[in-house]
Amino acid sequence: MFLTVTTSLVKGLGTAMELFGLTLLFALPLGLVIAFGSMSKWQPFKFLQYGQENPGSFVRFFADLRPISALTNVIVWIIRGTPLMLQLIIIFYGPGLWFDNNIWSFSNGRMAACVVAFVINYSCYFSVIYRGGIEGVPQGQREAGEVLGMTKSQIFFKITLLQMIKRIVPPMSNEIITLVKDTSLARIIAITELIKAGEAYMKSDGITWPLFYTAVYYLLFVGVLTILFNFIERKLSYFR
C-alpha cells in the first residue's frame, strides 16, 4: 500500500513541478516586462502642461497622465486583488461558458489553462518585486553609467541587473515558495496534483495518512529550493 501511495504521489508531485516550472519559465521574464511597464514615464499629453499651473485641473490630469504605467498598475491591482482560484476558474471555464468556445478542449488543455492563470498571477507579483529591486539601486549608479557613455541597455544589463537580483533574492524566494504550495489550487479544475492524489485514497480506501503524507513532498521540494536560494545569496555576497 505504502508503495502504491508513494508512486501515485510522485506522479502528483511531477504534475505540481511541471506547473511550477512552466509558471517560473514564463512569469519571471513577463514580470520584468510588467515592471518596466509600471515604471514607464511616457507622457503623450505632456505638451498640455504649458500654462497649466493649477495641479488639480482636468487638463493637468491629462498632461501628467502616464498611460502605460497607469494601465499596468490597474491590471496589477486587479490580479493581486482577486483570488488566484477565481482567476483559474474564469480562465478555464470562461471561454466555454460565455463565448461557447472551449479553447481548452485539447489534450493538455487543463494544464495549459492552469499555466496561463498562474503566469498572469505570478508575473504581477514578480513585477512588484522587480520594481522594488530596480528602484532600490541608487540613481547614482545609472548616472555613473550615463556619464561614461553607456547606452540604456548596457546600463541595465551591466550595472543595474545584478544589483537588482541581489536585492530581490529574499522576497523572490518567499514568492517562489508560495508558488510551490499554490500549485495545489490546480485541483479546482480537476488536475491531479499532490493534494488531489493524496485525497483520492480517502475516498476510495477510507485512509487519511496519504493526504498528510503529501506534506513530506512539499517539505522536500521547498527544502531543495531553500538550499538553492541560500546558494544564490552566497554567490552574490562578494559585493555590497
Added chain:
Amino acid sequence: MAVLEVNHLEKHFGSTRVLNDISFSLEKGQALSIIGSSGSGKTTLLRCLNFLETPNGGSICVNGKTLFDAADPSTQLEKEIRRKRLHFGLVFQNFNLFPQYTALQNVTLARELMSKETGESQDTIVKAGKELLEQMGLADRANHYPHQLSGGQQQRVAIARALAMHPDILCFDEPTSALDPELTGEVLRVIRNLAEQRTTMIIVTHEMAFARDVADQLIFMDQGFIVEQGDPHQVIDHPREERTRHFLAHYSET
C-alpha cells in the same frame, strides 16, 4: 582657443531658477574652481555640462563645436547625447563605483563596452586601466571590490574610471565632501597632480585653500548667479563683492 565655452546657461526646476545667465570659458590645460554655498547651483551646473540635466537656456561649446544650444533642437537629439557626454568626465561626491566590479573592472568596463565601436583590444584597455590605477597609487588594489576599499581609495578609483574615457574636461563634484577629514588629503593630492599635468578640470569644492592653489581661474556662485570670477588668489584673498566676502568669512573662522 577655449576648450569650453558656456554661454548664458539657464536652468529652472518648475518656478525655481537654479542657474541664471552662467557664462564662462576655459582654456585647454586650465583648472577652474567653483565655490559657493549649498544650493548655489554648482552641482546643477556640472550636471548640465554632463547632460544629466537639460538646460532651459544658453549654449555649451567644446573645441568650438556647439554641443548644446537651447534655441536649436537639432543639438538636443537623444541619440547624440551619449557621444557628447564623452567630452566630459564626472567624478561624483559619493563615488558611485559599481559594487559588483573590481577596481580595475570599474575603470575598464565602459571602454570594453565601447570597444565594438572603437576596435580597441581587451589587452590595451586592461593595460591602460592598470596604468591609471598605478597613477592613482592603487596598483595593489586593482582586484579589490569597492566595499573593500576606503573612501579615499574609492574616490581615486572613480577618478581613474573617469580618466579612462579621455574626457576633454574632467569635472569634480565636491570630490572630498563624503570623506573623513584624514582621507581628503590623498584625493586632493591626486587632483593636484592632474592639475600639474595640465588636465583640463572643473572642480566644485568646499576646500577653499585647495580651490585657490590648484586652479587658474575661480568662480564664486550664489543663488544660481556667478557673483565673482577671476584669478583664484585675487577672489579668495581680496574679494571685490560683498557676498563673496560674506561667504568666505564663514571659512576663515574654521
